Amino acid sequence: MPFLEPKYQKAAELRNKRRPKQLAVINQGGCTGCMVCVDFCPVDCIEVVPGPDPDNPSVHKLVEIDLPLCIGCTLCAKYCPWDTIEMLAFDGAYAIAPEWTLRGVVDEQWQREPVQVEEARPRRRDREKKATE
Ligand code: SF4
Ligand code: SF4
Structure with a gap:
């Protein structure tokens, strides 16, 4: 699914080239709202919420x-x-994020169709095994 907003283009290109092994999830129970993380994020994907x-x-x-x-x-x-x-495995991050999130954008993002990413390429030994079957 193409992103509609230009600000998402760079992130979408990066994501489509390589699916991240892990994603960041904020445990809001420990968040002070200092916003230090916002300045460090290179793709501007950390949102301030109420x-x-x-x-x-x-x-x-x-x-x-x-x-x-x-x-x-x-x-x-x-x-x-x-x-x-916390940096969590890709699928685990989606499972845990709602538990660690009090309110805000995560629920909205859940409604949005996820970014289409290429299926992980099978490992070489699996490809070789399949080829010999
Ligand atoms: S750096 Fe980000 S996640 Fe950590 S306490 Fe500050 S606002 Fe919260
Ligand atoms: S800085 Fe941004 S892109 Fe990097 S792990 Fe944190 S949220 Fe993800």
């Missing part, structure tokens, strides 16, 4: 990662001063 109190959404804003755009570079996890970003 704080946990619905009556005061501008207080203690949090961040979330737009998983379909994450290229798994690990920079955010490396530089988060509160050590609350």
Whole structure:
């Protein structure tokens, strides 16, 4: 699925070239909203979301990662001063993110059709085994 917004083009190109082995997931229970990670993300996929109190959404804003755009570079996890970003295996990240996310963009992203990525290329020994069958 092509991205509609130009800002997604670079990320989409990177993702289509190589499916990341891991994705970053923020455990919002430990997030202070300092936004350090936002500055480090090279594909601009960390979003600022409202704080946990619905009556005061501008207080203690949090961040979330737009998983379909994450290229798994690990920079955010490396530089988060509160050590609350985990790098998880590709499929595991999608499973865990809703549990660690209080509110915000993740639910919206779930509604969106995921980026089409090429199937992982079979390992050489599997290809060779198939060829001899
Ligand atoms: S750097 Fe860590 S604590 Fe700061 S906003 Fe990002 S995830 Fe939250
Ligand atoms: S792993 Fe890299 S691409 Fe993914 S959210 Fe963190 S900084 Fe951005």
